[in-house]
Amino acid sequence: MAKDPVCGMFVEEKPDAIQHTVDGREYFFCSTQCLNEFTAPEKELRKLKMVTAASIALTIPVVILTYIMFLPIEVNNFILLALATPIQFWAGWRFYKGTWDAVKAKASNMDTLIAIGTTAAYLYSTVVTFLPTAFPFEGVYFETAAIIITLILIGRLLETRTKEKASSAVRKLLDLQPRMARIIKDGKEEEVPVEQVHEGDLFVVRPGERIPTDGTVTEGISSVDESAVTGESIPVDKSAGSEIIGATINKSGLLKARATKVGQDTVLSQIIALVEEARTGKAPMQKMADHVAKYFVPAVVAVAVSSALAWYFIGGIGLTFSLLAFVSVIIIACPCALGIATPAALMMGAGKGAENGILFKGGEHLEMARKVRTVVFDKTGTLTKGQPEVTDIITLSDVGEQELLRLAAIAESGSEHPLGQAVVRKAKEQGIVVAGPESFEAVSGHGLRAGYAGHTIMIGNRKMMADSGMVVAEQVSSAMGRLEIEGKTATLVSIDGRLSGVIAMADTVKENAREAIDALKQMGIEVIMLTGDNERTAKAIATKLGIDRVIAQVLPQQKEEVIAKLKSEGRVVAMVGDGINDAPALARADLGIAIGSGTDVAKETGGIILIKNDLRDVVSAFELGRKTVSKIKQNLFWAFAYNTGLIPVAAGALVPFFGAEMYGWLPFLAAGAMAMSSVSVVSNSLLLGRYRPSFAATKPRNEQIYTDKELKEVYTEAR
Known part of the structure; x- marks a missing residue:
């Protein structure tokens, strides 16, 4: 069975x-x-607007002439x-087409x-108009x-406009x-449409321009504003060998880069695809609602027919009121809000997630x-x-810490x-100028030996120092042991044959x-670390x-086997990983969460x-999942409550x-119930737009995803 991407109905995949x-x-x-709405949404929206406007314009005089009779009843009825x-x-007509398509699909x-x-x-x-004496x-x-059709058309229009806004948001991302890129061909610069850039092409980006596609810098130094894609508020320095992302902004210098990903493979295109998938996703709870609706409709028809026949043959209220009993049950039981109960909440939840840098690939992931109750984290x-960083520098001679670091870095x-x-990196961070060594020799498995300005510098493990005739004192071994217990890698540094210090990295x-x-544990979720590292470092x-x-x-x-x-x-298990070595485990988990930015985002x-x-x-992702599912449950309740609660009334409980x-005014009650259920569902879903995950409130605004003005507008509209 396939799912209709427009209305969500299940369809058999027949030829x-x-x-x-x-x-x-x-x-x-x-x-x-639904096909037309999918292939030409703008055209269908215009058509729906026109039909709804005409329906409203015709319904108003129908209502007026019904309750304020200016003309004789016979003439009035014909008008x-x-x-x-x-x-x-x-x-x-769309409802007749929908009914016929449903009949064909059984x-x-x-x-x-x-x-x-x-x-x-x-x-x-x-019949009453042409044969006024046929009924009493x-x-x-x-x-x-007229009112029922007009109300439902208005609801469809509101729903379609919401979808259109979400589509507009995706277009703004695009x-x-x-539109254009400057590529270098045969040593000459040529401006071409971005669609004509191929993988491997060399292109130029000047200061202030957007980068046309993903690539690797081959020449130039600049800083790039990546906030539109990665959410990084501080411009990132780029030089030869650096990765750059399409649609980000080159701030200062001129860059030459070679295209590595083009078209649908770029980071921006993959983000757009994920947003679209999340917007059209269907949660298991919605599938359950669809399944209920499958049996609900024939059940309602059966109740309507039964009540009409019972009142006519047993209650003896006559054909007119028996027919109205049938009509009233059918109309009053129609939970039109059911169709938007889940999508409305899912769209708001997915939009709120995207606003905070969390992309849900489908509604089922929001519900999951x-x-x-168990989250497994990859470590590295x-x-x-x-990547390792220098954590400790211990000097063992009269060589100062700065000089020890300078010579070790050289x-x-x-x-x-x-x-x-x-x-x-540590030396450069401290402003130390790092020159190249005059001689260099790597000692496999043990360390290295280098020469600079008359000094002989050795960096390595205990065995390397021992082989070179240096004694590692017990106090030094003890200090290295403590560092190693903390999960750090401790290396010895000797200068001119004398043990001079220990540098630890982790x-x-x-x-x-x-x-x-800590927040996950407070939510009652068990946290497990999964790593290929040794147990001492991991602990x-x-x-x-x-x-x-x-x-x-x-x-x-083996990570997949552990999951x-x-x-x-x-257990219901979520796996959090970087999406490369962790891909099988992410796929095996009930919920895979890929964490990272930049060019890896689509590999997850x-x-x-x-x-x-x-x-x-x-x-925040778990909080949003809980909040969104709560809204879906509330929406489903309201979608059914108004209408199903009145079925006994429509069937004649108050006769x-x-x-x-009473059947003279009951159809109006049905119309009101239908309108109220739709308003309740939409309003309740919109409240999700005001929700902020607990950590979002603690983050400075410039740390939020999509601080770029254009993307803020995108998600404001999507909400």
Whole structure:
């Protein structure tokens, strides 16, 4: 079974089914109406506006002439017939089409109730108009059918406008990408449409221009404003070898870059695809509502027929009121708000998530976020920054700390090892000029030896120093042991054959990680660390973060097995990872949460993408899931409550008290109930737009995702 992307109805994937293909993906539709709305939304919106306006214009005089009779009743009824007919069969034609499509699909939908109810009222009134003596009463109910059709059209228009605004938001995201790019061909600069840029092309970006596509800098130094995509409020420095993202803004210098991703593969295009997918997603709760509606419609028709027959043959209230009993049950039971109960809340939840840098790939992930009770975090790159930093410098001779760091950095500048680069970065951060070594030799598995300005510099482990004839004192070994217990890598530095210091490095914990872990535990969620690192290092990090359970020394391919085992214990498990080595585990988890920014954003296998590297957004995602599902439940209640509560009344429960004449005013009660349920659902969903996750209130505004003015407008409109 496929899902109609417009109305959400389930459709069998038959060869003769109504279908349409976009970018290689097939979509199935329950009706040609939904197909038209999907393929030409702007055209359908214009048509719906025109039909709704005409329906309102015709309904107003119908209501006036019904209650304020200027002309004799016979003439008045014919005028009402003339006004009501285009409403019934032109404005209401979509409901007949929907009913016919449902019949062909051997299913039923809300259009069935609307078509049957309004047709019954219209046909009864038409018979009375032409044959006034056929029934004991000359009253007609053209206004009932007209009001119902007009109210529902207004509801459809509001829903379609909401979807159109969301589509407009996606278009504005597309507008962030520049239309033209300057590529270099045969040494000459040439301006071409961005669609003609191919992978591997060399392009130029001048100061103040938007970068046309994702690429790698080959020449130039500049800072780039990436806030529109990554949410990073401070411009990021770029130089040769740096990755740049399409649609971000080059601030200062001229850059030359080679295109690495174009078209649908760029970060911006992938974000747009995720936003669209989240907007059209359907939660399991909505599927349940669809399933209920499948049986609800025939049940209502059965109740309507039964009540009409019972009152006619047993109650003896006559054909007129028996027919009105049928019409009243059909109309009053129509929960038109059911169709927007879940999508309205999902759209608001997804929009609120995007505003805070959380992209939900579908409604089912929003609902799953509410159920999670165990969260498994990858360590490297998720809980930690993913690159080592110098944490401790201990001097063992008269060489000062700055000089020790300077000479160590000079020696390490000839190495490509991540630990060596951490020493170089530390020196540069402290303003030390790092020259290149005059000689360099890597000692495999032990360290390195370098020469600079007459000095011999050695950096390595205990064995390397021992092999070079240096004795590592017990106090030094003890200090290194303490550092290693803390999960740090301690290396010895000797200068001119004399042991001069210890430099310790570690992958440091991300900012706000402890805050996020504490918040998860307060929510009653168990937190587990999963890592391929050694147990000592993993436990050192876990202690800092307050994580009680650690699963260490796990290979990437084994992470999926760990998640599967946790799920087999009856847990609802979320996996938080960086989306590369963690992809299988993210896919295996009940809810995969990919954390990261930049060019990795589209590689993620998870159901939720966190654009920023802020672990507090994991907490916000769970809070949004709980809040959105709460709104869906409330919406479903209101969608049914007004209408189903009045079914017994429509079936005749009050006839013994008020007499059969109650059917004269009951259709208006039905129309009011329908309007109130729709207003309740929409209003309740809009309240979600005012909700702010607990950590969002603690973040400075410039740390929020999409601080760029254009993107703020996008999500304001989407809300």
